[in-house]
Structure formats: structure tokens, C-alpha cells
Amino acid sequence: MRHVDVIVVGGGPAGAAAAERLKTAGADVLVLDKERFPRHKLCAGWITPQVMADLRLEESAYPHGLLSFRRLHFHVKGLRLGVPCVQHSIRRFEFDAWLLDRSGAECVQHAVRDIRAESGYYEIDGIFRCRHLIGAGGTSCPVRRSLFGGALSRTRALQTVTLELEFACDWRDADCHLWFFEHGLPGYSWYVPKASGWLNVGVGGMAMRLKQRSENIRLHWSHLAGKLQHQFGINVPDDPAGYSYYVRDFGEPMRIDNAFLAGDSAGLATRDLCEGIGPAIRSGQQAAHAIVNGTEYTLDGVTGASLGGGLISRCVDWAFTHGAGRATHSEEGIVT
Numbered sequence: 001m002r003h004v005d006v007i008v009v010g011g012g013p014a015g016a017a018a019a020e021r022l023k024t025a026g027a028d029v030l031v032l033d034k035e036r037f038p039r040h041k042l043c044a045g046w047i048t049p050q051v052m053a054d055l056r057l058e059e060s061a062y063p064h065g066l067l068s069f070r071r072l073h074f075h076v077k078g079l080r081l082g083v084p085c086v087q088h089s090i091r092r093f094e095f096d097a098w099l100l101d102r103s104g105a106e107c108v109q110h111a112v113r114d115i116r117a118e119s120g121y122y123e124i125d126g127i128f129r130c131r132h133l134i135g136a137g138g139t140s141c142p143v144r145r146s147l148f149g150g151a152l153s154r155t156r157a158l159q160t161v162t163l164e165l166e167f168a169c170d171w172r173d174a175d176c177h178l179w180f181f182e183h184g185l186p187g188y189s190w191y192v193p194k195a196s197g198w199l200n201v202g203v204g205g206m207a208m209r210l211k212q213r214s215e216n217i218r219l220h221w222s223h224l225a226g227k228l229q230h231q232f233g234i235n236v237p238d239d240p241a242g243y244s245y246y247v248r249d250f251g252e253p254m255r256i257d258n259a260f261l262a263g264d265s266a267g268l269a270t271r272d273l274c275e276g277i278g279p280a281i282r283s284g285q286q287a288a289h290a291i292v293n294g295t296e297y298t299l300d301g302v303t304g305a306s307l308g309g310g311l312i313s314r315c316v317d318w319a320f321t322h323g324a325g326r327a328t329h330s331e332e333g334i335v336t
């Protein structure tokens with residue numbers, strides 16, 4: 001059996017950020033991921049300046065394509081509001097592999113199945129053993145399932161469902177567009193251009209509210225494809241893929257003994273824009289900090305709102321979730 005101080009399950013942004021901090025502090029850390037990197041990850045790939053700052057990353061230092069857009073266009077019921085901003089887009093295929101590599105941590109390809117807590121240690125599949133364990137395995141994280149199952153029950157009303165596609169496209173509009181509540185969608189659809197002629201488009205909404213409306217997210221995908229054809233002259237291939245994750249429920253700390261949850265495994269995406277990369281990175285870093293310093297693991301400073309946390313955030317949150325779970329909007333966001 002291989003023994004290390006810390007095992008991180010999942011090498012996405014949460015796991016890579018945790019691994020980097022642990023490695024820098026001199027910890028003996030191993031990342032386990034079921035995929036071989038670079039791996040495909042469904043995501044619009046929109047990252048905020050806060051993400052860049054948390055990663056101490058200058059635009060010019062990123063070795064792959066990074067596009068910066070200067071305006072975010074919000075479309076609501078036929079009204080259009082262009083908000084000046086500086087935001088970025090990356091391709092997750094490249095970004096995640098780069099982050100994991102940059103962490104300096106060893107990553108072993110292994111699909112984690114069985115986790116047992118035994119006399120102060122965690123044993124994984126009878127092969128790996130550690131004192132500290134970080135669950136960063138996304139929505140279906142095995143750490144959450146094995147060790148937190150009884151303690152945390154997910155609030156169904158906070159579950160999102162998405163459909164998206166990233167494809168090569170000779171796009172002309174280099175800004176980001178978001179359409180809210182179109183055709184009654186309890187969520188929004190997006191157009192996110194990327195460097196080197198890539199485009200990501202998709203729709204996301206609250207799963208339970210869609211079900212209550214007896215609607216399928218596919219219907220809203222068709223609406224989006226029609227709009228992009230009509231307004232932008234873009235033919236979207238009808239080949240989207242889906243994924244589901246949870247927005248933030250401000251419940252109990254995501255730690256039991258020396259097991260921690262970070263990123264999507266803890267359901268940390270923001271409640272107004274369902275932004276999850278920033279919260280994943282921050283929570284991964286904070287879990288690492290707690291391990292290295294023997295301190296409490298708190299999610300203070302892990303934002304729960306992307307739109308500033310004020311009235312607009314609250315209204316969008318309410319329109320999406322109808323106030324389900326616990327919420328707070330005291331953090332700063334992307335639009336200031």
C-alpha cells in the first residue's frame with residue numbers, strides 16, 4: 001500500500017489549486033484522477049480577474065489561448081445592457097492540464113471507488129493510504145459519497161442542468177453575451193468566444209424548476225441555436241453534451257475530521273451566474289491552507305455571488321432558486 005500525507009481526489013481546478021499550495025508548502029501530496037490529462041471538461045471556460053489573481057497568473061504568462069473581453073452583454077426580455085468589464089475565456093481542455101502540471105504534484109490515473117476511514121488514516125481501494133484527504137472530484141466525488149453521505153443531503157432545488165458545445169467557429173463578435181429567462185428558462189444561455197477561433201455556447205437552468213414546467217433543457221438548446229443562427233449567422237452543430245452541478249448552499253463546513261471537500265464536490269458555484277471555477281480554486285487553496293497550518297477550514301472569502309452580491313445578485317438568485325437553501329450575498333463579484 002502506498003502511503004502519502006495528503007491525497008487529492010480529482011485534478012480539476014479545485015484539486016490542482018489545492019495540490020499546488022500543498023506542494024509549495026513541502027507536503028507529500030498525490031493527486032488521483034480517473035482521467036488522463038488533458039481531459040475534456042464541459043464548461044464555458046469563462047474566468048474572472050479574481051481567478052487570475054488567485055492563481056497569481058499574468059495574462060501574458062498563460063501559454064495557451066486566452067481571450068479577454070471588454071464588455072458583457074446581458075439580454076433580458078428583449079432589453080440589452082452592455083456592461084464594461086475585463087473578463088477572460090480559456091479552453092478547459094488546456095487550462096486544467098496546465099494547472100495540474102503547474103502544481104508540481106504527482107498525478108496517478110486511478111478511478112477511486114472505495115474509501116475507508118481506519119484509525120486516523122484514509123484507505124483508498126486498498127492501494128493508497130493518507131492522513132489527509134481532499135475531495136475535489138466534482139459533482140459525483142467519491143469522497144463526498146463515501147465519507148459525507150450521511151452528513152450532507154443536497155438541496156435538489158440548487159441543482160443545475162446544462163447543455164453546451166465548444167466548436168471551431170469564425171466568430172465576429174468578440175464580446176460575451178448572456179440571455180436570461182428566455183422562453184421562461186429558469187437560468188440563462190451564453191455565447192463565449194475563445195482565442196484561436198473557438199466558440200462555446202450553451203444553456204443552463206435549475207433542474208427542479210424545469211421539471212415543474214414539464215420542460216427539457218433540450219428545448220431551450222433549440223431556442224438558443226435558432227437565435228444564434230438568426231442574430232449572429234452562426235450554424236451551431238446539433239451535438240451538445242450535458243452536465244449537472246450544484247450552486248452554493250451556505251450550510252455546515254465541508255470537513256469531517258481530516259477529510260475536506262472543495263469545488264463542485266462541495267457545491268460551491270455562485271448562485272447568480274453558476275460560476276464554479278473561481279470558488280473551486282479558492283476552496284482548494286483554503287483546504288490546503290487548513291492542512292498545512294493545522295487551522296480551521298472555512299469557506300469565508302469563497303464568493304457565492306458573481307454579480308456583486310447586491311440587489312441584482314439577489315434578484316437573479318431568487319428568480320433561479322426561489323430562495324432554496326441558505327444564501328448570503330456579502331461577497332464581491334465580477335461586476336464592480
Ligand SMILES: Cc1cc2nc3c(=O)[nH]c(=O)nc-3n(C[C@H](O)[C@H](O)[C@H](O)COP(=O)(O)OP(=O)(O)OC[C@H]3O[C@@H](n4cnc5c(N)ncnc54)[C@H](O)[C@@H]3O)c2cc1C
Pocket residue numbers: 009010011012013014015032033034035039041042043044045046047110111112113136137138139140141142162163164202243244245262263264265269274275276277278280
Ligand atoms: C456547461 C457548463 C458551463 C460552465 N461554465 C462555467 C464558466 O464559464 N465559468 C465558471 O467559472 N464555471 C463554469 N462552470 C462550472 C465549472 O465548470 C465547475 O464549477 C468547475 O469545473 C469545478 O471544478 P472542480 O475542480 O470542483 O471539478 P471538476 O472540474 O469537475 O474536476 C473534477 C475531477 O475529478 C475527477 N474525478 C471524478 N470522479 C473521480 C473518481 N471517482 N476518481 C478519480 N477522479 C475522479 C474528474 O475526472 C475531474 O477531473 C460550468 C459548468 C458547466 C457544466
